[in-house]
Amino acid sequence: MNDIDFALVEGKRPPIYTAMKYWGKKPHNIWREYIENYTPEDGIYLDPFSGSAISCFEALKANRKAIAFDLNPLTSFIIEVYSSKFEVEKFKVEVGKIIDKIKKDKTFLKYYSTNSRKTKGLAIVQSFKWQDNELYELGVNYTDSEILDETNGKPGNRKFRYIAEPNEKDQKLAKDQSKIRINTWFPDEPFVNSPSFSANFISCIGGNNFSNLWTKRNLYVLSKIFDLIKKVNDKDIQIQLLFGFIQTLHLTTKMSVPRREGANRPFSTSWGRSAYICASRKMEMNPIFVFEGSCLGKQSVESCLSGLEEYLGKIPKTLKVSESLKSKNRLTGFDLKYGAVDINTITDYIPENSVDFIMTDPPYGGLVQYLDLSSLWLNWLKNLDSKYAPNYDAEITLKNGIIDINLYQQRFTNALKNLRKVLKDNGKIVFTFHNKEIPIWNAFLKSISLAGFKIEKVIHQQNRRTGESNVANPYGTSGTDFYIRCIKSPNVKLKTEQDEFEYFVINKAIEILALRNEPTPFLFLFNGLLTAISSEGFDLEDFDENVKQILDKNIGKVFELTENSSTQTGKFWWFINPSEHIKYPDRHLTERVEESIISLLRRRTSITLDDALAVIFKKYPNGLTPDVKSITSVLQKYAKMSGGRWLYNTLELEKDFTKHTEIIYKLIGIGKKLKYKSFVGKREQPEPIKNKKLSDFCDFTSLNNHIENETARKRIEMIDLIWMKDEKFNVVIEVENSTNFTSGIQRASNLPNDILKIMIIPDHREKELNRISDPLFKDSFKSHNWKYILYTDIDKILKSKVSMKTIRLFSKELN
Numbered sequence: 001m002n003d004i005d006f007a008l009v010e011g012k013r014p015p016i017y018t019a020m021k022y023w024g025k026k027p028h029n030i031w032r033e034y035i036e037n038y039t040p041e042d043g044i045y046l047d048p049f050s051g052s053a054i055s056c057f058e059a060l061k062a063n064r065k066a067i068a069f070d071l072n073p074l075t076s077f078i079i080e081v082y083s084s085k086f087e088v089e090k091f092k093v094e095v096g097k098i099i100d101k102i103k104k105d106k107t108f109l110k111y112y113s114t115n116s117r118k119t120k121g122l123a124i125v126q127s128f129k130w131q132d133n134e135l136y137e138l139g140v141n142y143t144d145s146e147i148l149d150e151t152n153g154k155p156g157n158r159k160f161r162y163i164a165e166p167n168e169k170d171q172k173l174a175k176d177q178s179k180i181r182i183n184t185w186f187p188d189e190p191f192v193n194s195p196s197f198s199a200n201f202i203s204c205i206g207g208n209n210f211s212n213l214w215t216k217r218n219l220y221v222l223s224k225i226f227d228l229i230k231k232v233n234d235k236d237i238q239i240q241l242l243f244g245f246i247q248t249l250h251l252t253t254k255m256s257v258p259r260r261e262g263a264n265r266p267f268s269t270s271w272g273r274s275a276y277i278c279a280s281r282k283m284e285m286n287p288i289f290v291f292e293g294s295c296l297g298k299q300s301v302e303s304c305l306s307g308l309e310e311y312l313g314k315i316p317k318t319l320k321v322s323e324s325l326k327s328k329n330r331l332t333g334f335d336l337k338y339g340a341v342d343i344n345t346i347t348d349y350i351p352e353n354s355v356d357f358i359m360t361d362p363p364y365g366g367l368v369q370y371l372d373l374s375s376l377w378l379n380w381l382k383n384l385d386s387k388y389a390p391n392y393d394a395e396i397t398l399k400n401g402i403i404d405i406n407l408y409q410q411r412f413t414n415a416l417k418n419l420r421k422v423l424k425d426n427g428k429i430v431f432t433f434h435n436k437e438i439p440i441w442n443a444f445l446k447s448i449s450l451a452g453f454k455i456e457k458v459i460h461q462q463n464r465r466t467g468e469s470n471v472a473n474p475y476g477t478s479g480t481d482f483y484i485r486c487i488k489s490p491n492v493k494l495k496t497e498q499d500e501f502e503y504f505v506i507n508k509a510i511e512i513l514a515l516r517n518e519p520t521p522f523l524f525l526f527n528g529l530l531t532a533i534s535s536e537g538f539d540l541e542d543f544d545e546n547v548k549q550i551l552d553k554n555i556g557k558v559f560e561l562t563e564n565s566s567t568q569t570g571k572f573w574w575f576i577n578p579s580e581h582i583k584y585p586d587r588h589l590t591e592r593v594e595e596s597i598i599s600l601l602r603r604r605t606s607i608t609l610d611d612a613l614a615v616i617f618k619k620y621p622n623g624l625t626p627d628v629k630s631i632t633s634v635l636q637k638y639a640k641m642s643g644g645r646w647l648y649n650t651l652e653l654e655k656d657f658t659k660h661t662e663i664i665y666k667l668i669g670i671g672k673k674l675k676y677k678s679f680v681g682k683r684e685q686p687e688p689i690k691n692k693k694l695s696d697f698c699d700f701t702s703l704n705n706h707i708e709n710e711t712a713r714k715r716i717e718m719i720d721l722i723w724m725k726d727e728k729f730n731v732v733i734e735v736e737n738s739t740n741f742t743s744g745i746q747r748a749s750n751l752p753n754d755i756l757k758i759m760i761i762p763d764h765r766e767k768e769l770n771r772i773s774d775p776l777f778k779d780s781f782k783s784h785n786w787k788y789i790l791y792t793d794i795d796k797i798l799k800s801k802v803s804m805k806t807i808r809l810f811s812k813e814l815n
């Protein structure tokens with residue numbers, strides 16, 4: 001087994017994961033790759049914080065046995081839905097029956113109809129928009145207006161929707177809905193005592209009762225739907241209907257906000273933030289439409305469950321555990337073992353030393369209050385079965401005034417100790433984690449150490465989609481996670497010296513900036529530092545200075561902040577004196593990334609964004625990873641989008657490459673006449689010439705036998721051409737057809753000054769070269785023994801009786 005030591009590329013989420021809302025869903029394909037890699041074929045994978053259970057379904061897809069636990073009973077609910085028997089036609093019939101019944105209900109007809117603005121009859125309202133408790137817009141569904149208005153019994157299939165201004169009758173009904181009497185069950189209970197439900201929220205939403213989350217008419221319809229579902233006898237269909245119902249619940253609350261004008265989606269809404277919110281603009285969605293959409297069509301129960309068996313390759317054999325079950329720690333006879341289990345009791349359910357691999361996404365401090373948020377669904381589900389009542393007290397989270405950082409850490413450490421017990425001695429565990437708050441990171445890292453794990457590798461993984469970490473990311477650019485791979489370790493020593501830590505932080509920051517070799521936004525520096533600090537095993541808690549403060553103290557000494565025209569990422573961090581820190585100057589990271597993408601485009605001519613990301617993530621890990629957006633802009637520059645792929649399209653650039661190759665080829669020839677052996681740069685070796693590759697014409701394709709130090713060797717192997725005699729470097733040559741003059745100089749800057757270095761340039765660039773006024777450039781050119789020769793002079797040299805004297809004759813100094 002090879003370890004996964006670089007970031008992977010997130011794929012498109014399949015329909016089985018799009019129907020259910022949950023916060024912090026993880027990139028399914030990346031997790032599957034980890035599970036496949038680290039769990040042997042007959043092994044057991046565990047996710048103790050499995051949330052929407054994506055990880056465990058991916059384990060099943062990878063043909064591994066999985067254990068999916070979570071304190072949240074919703075996880076068990078999802079698993080039960082996914083392992084139910086799905087018969088699409090039967091399901092559709094039941095959905096239809098419920099919708100028909102409600103559509104004939106008098107109260108429903110009264111409160112959701114309006115005078116059609118297209119015909120003379122009545123139409124059903126799909127959504128009502130409110131601003132400061134005033135109704136200001138209706139969304140009307142036209143097909144249904146035809147149904148209501150129908151006299152000839154043929155509604156037709158047209159689905160038109162339109163926006164209308166509310167009339168007096170609409171306004172009156174909206175106000176009168178408070179008079180509706182509901183005689184079916186609904187959750188009539190106060191909000192739980194938690195900062196999630198602030199006094200402000202409670203007052204704005206209409207008082208301390210859970211049912212106030214919905215308008216009265218919506219509550220009426222929801223309660224009717226729920227009642228009808230409870231009466232369905234077939235348990236499989238019942239749970240599938242409930243799945244559609246709970247997706248309806250959050251989209252029909254008063255917390256739904258109309259989308260922005262620009263979004264051009266006037267008929268839909270979402271529960272946009274992972275919190276209980278009460279905004280002045282609200283969208284009151286008709287539950288019957290939402291229910292229909294949640295059950296049938298795209299991103300619905302239907303699309304999710306129809307493809308499930310094919311996606312997983314089977315309907316999983318499940319084993320549900322509970323406190324009273326005798327065989328609860330059995331490890332045979334199931335594909336998927338699950339249950340609402342507090343991680344602190346996990347050893348009751350899993351034997352010690354039995355799990356091969358754990359990959360999990362623990363709660364990040366108090367960023368998302370999972371149980372509070374889920375109560376929106378659970379408070380209904382628990383009426384059907386008390387097993388859906390959550391145990392709020394055991395949640396690992398931070399809660400103002402209820403659970404502080406110490407308690408969080410204590411619970412978390414205990415949790416990890418339990419994981420250590422159930423993990424096999426040679427097993428590995430991967431945590432995904434991100435939080436901008438240093439104390440939360442400290443708590444997290446400390447728990448890892450205290451629980452007896454040793455960090456083996458930290459990988460900075462950019463996610464494409466908004467995730468929990470994105471909520472915490474103040475710059476709102478792409479979401480990122482850290483993948484922290486650990487192994488069991490009996491004695492981990494924590495480093496506690498403040499000075500040592502400061503020294504480490506500053507030096508790592510310098511190293512990252514030097515490697516990037518360009519002014520860098522703090523976020524990238526910070527992400528790079530976090531991976532480094534975490535792997536180093538520092539106990540951050542004893543340090544009163546956090547990373548930002550340490551770095552801030554060095555502004556004006558080591559670093560300076562420079563303007564960044566992008567307002568999103570803040571000022572750039574850079575060195576006051578770059579040459580002091582950049583020992584092996586390379587090109588700017590942006591240029592290197594650009595070059596890697598060009599090279600991929602040239603090799604493959606047509607690529608997807610994912611192909612580009614895979615190459616870049618692997619080549620530029622952690623502190624070097626560029627923003628996904630910058631990769632797209634490079635693609636836009638050199639390729640055209642067609643049919644979902646990027647097609648390489650710069651003829652100009654190709655001409656450049658051809659010329660560059662042609663000149664190097666000629667120079668190899670000149671070298672031969674001079675009895676030199678040639679080494680051609682790694683990048684140039686595959687370039688085509690005379691129906692062969694450049695590498696076919698040179699004597700050396702690697703410098704393994706010439707330079708021991710790997711970093712130095714890799715840089716020198718990027719030089720276009722080196723002439724050698726008796727294994728010694730005699731002449732270094734860079735051909736600058738169109739590229740920046742400085743990069744060649746940088747690559748050779750660490751070679752001794754007595755080696756002759758020649759830059760070959762097109763005649764038309766001579767003025768440009770001599771106009772460079774940067775004193776640093778001029779100095780290095782002279783002091784490192786650089787000369788330049790023009791393209792036309794190369795032809796003259798070729799025609800002459802070549803000797804080093806001729807070369808010297810044509811070599812020029814800078815003005």
Ligand SMILES: C[S@@+](CC[C@H](N)C(=O)[O-])C[C@H]1O[C@@H](n2cnc3c(N)ncnc32)[C@H](O)[C@@H]1O
Binds near residue numbers: 024048051071364
């Ligand atoms: C970040 S989420 C995981 C989300 C998951 N990765 C997904 O793809 O949906 C963390 C989970 O930890 C669970 N949790 C919190 N405290 C717990 C405890 N004491 N025992 C088990 N699970 C707990 C929460 O219910 C939540 O689902």
